[in-house]
Amino acid sequence: MIVCNVSLSCAHCPGGGAGGTAATDAYEEVSGSLPPPSLTPRGHLVVAVCLGFIGTFGFLSNFLVLTLFCRYRTLRTPMNLLLVSISASDLLVSVLGTPFSFAASTQGRWLIGRAGCVWYGFVNACLGIVSLISLAVLSYERYCTMMKPTIADGRDFRPALGGICFSWLYSVVWTVPPLLGWSRYGPEGPGTTCSVDWSTQTPNNISYIVCLFTFCLVLPFSVILYSYGKLLHAIRQVRSVSSVVTRRREQRVLVMVVTMVVCYLVCWLPYGVAALLATFGPHGLLTPEASITPSLLAKFSTVINPFIYIFMNSSTGASGRSLAAPPPSEAPP
Numbered sequence: 001m002i003v004c005n006v007s008l009s010c011a012h013c014p015g016g017g018a019g020g021t022a023a024t025d026a027y028e029e030v031s032g033s034l035p036p037p038s039l040t041p042r043g044h045l046v047v048a049v050c051l052g053f054i055g056t057f058g059f060l061s062n063f064l065v066l067t068l069f070c071r072y073r074t075l076r077t078p079m080n081l082l083l084v085s086i087s088a089s090d091l092l093v094s095v096l097g098t099p100f101s102f103a104a105s106t107q108g109r110w111l112i113g114r115a116g117c118v119w120y121g122f123v124n125a126c127l128g129i130v131s132l133i134s135l136a137v138l139s140y141e142r143y144c145t146m147m148k149p150t151i152a153d154g155r156d157f158r159p160a161l162g163g164i165c166f167s168w169l170y171s172v173v174w175t176v177p178p179l180l181g182w183s184r185y186g187p188e189g190p191g192t193t194c195s196v197d198w199s200t201q202t203p204n205n206i207s208y209i210v211c212l213f214t215f216c217l218v219l220p221f222s223v224i225l226y227s228y229g230k231l232l233h234a235i236r237q238v239r240s241v242s243s244v245v246t247r248r249r250e251q252r253v254l255v256m257v258v259t260m261v262v263c264y265l266v267c268w269l270p271y272g273v274a275a276l277l278a279t280f281g282p283h284g285l286l287t288p289e290a291s292i293t294p295s296l297l298a299k300f301s302t303v304i305n306p307f308i309y310i311f312m313n314s315s316t317g318a319s320g321r322s323l324a325a326p327p328p329s330e331a332p333p
Helices: 018-031 041-071 077-098 097-107 113-145 158-175 204-242 244-280 288-309 311-315
Strands: 186-189 192-194
Touching: 041 077, 041 097, 041 288, 077 097, 077 113, 077 158, 077 288, 097 113, 113 158, 113 186, 113 192, 113 204, 113 244, 113 288, 158 204, 192 204, 192 288, 204 244, 244 288
Parallel strands: none
Antiparallel strands: 186 192
16 A cells, blocks of 8 residues: 655645655655645645535435335336436445545545555546436436426336436446546545546647546536426426416426536536646646635535435426425335
């Protein structure tokens, strides 16, 4: 196991001393590059607290979703199956990713060596893209269901299963290349998390970053905008002839859609922008605080996804029977 045996007080010292040399050597073993400026001890503590909150509540909320789906048979609908896939990927992030970055933040250094860094980067990148693509698939499926309810069959799981398989395979396709030489995985930010190498400005690395940004962030967001945009347009067209009850339901759908889009942008756009700045901007443009904040926001999506995409549906009816509450006939005593 490769670790950096340097105290937090020396993590941001100049590299000329013995402590700085040890930090540089350890970081080079993991990433092959010089270490970035680190956070202060208090900064690492704040990051650890945030990761502890994200990991705990992300695990509990997504575990609750999976428990409800397994316990109540009437909740096992095709649309809910897509929601469960999102919760499963978010739950795996809370189990396989957040604890390692939390432990690293408490110590101010990466703890499980180069192989652990590559493994962490691959797993979390893969699960993050699964969540992004699944949200796009969900938006399109929801659009099709609400626009053409006659084709929505609550017993036909094939479209949902196809969407789930596509989301996971698509993610693997885009996260395996760094293991094979197209870019690579290494430390990011202050060195307490690992991800795709955003900072190496070579044609090999830049080409991968551009493709990843285009096909794994811009493309799913475009599908989400298209699907919900068409849905909202249809709602506005029928508003003049709809009843008061229907109008209220349409307003709730509108609020949910706007919330979904805004939260998607808040969680993922800063991470994408930071990645592009690190790739195309001058070296050292991003401070340690500026580099770790987008990563925390992206991880925070594992906490808010269950509330936005599942528990919010109980007031909109946008996805059939909601996972937010069990059916009355099956509710526990």
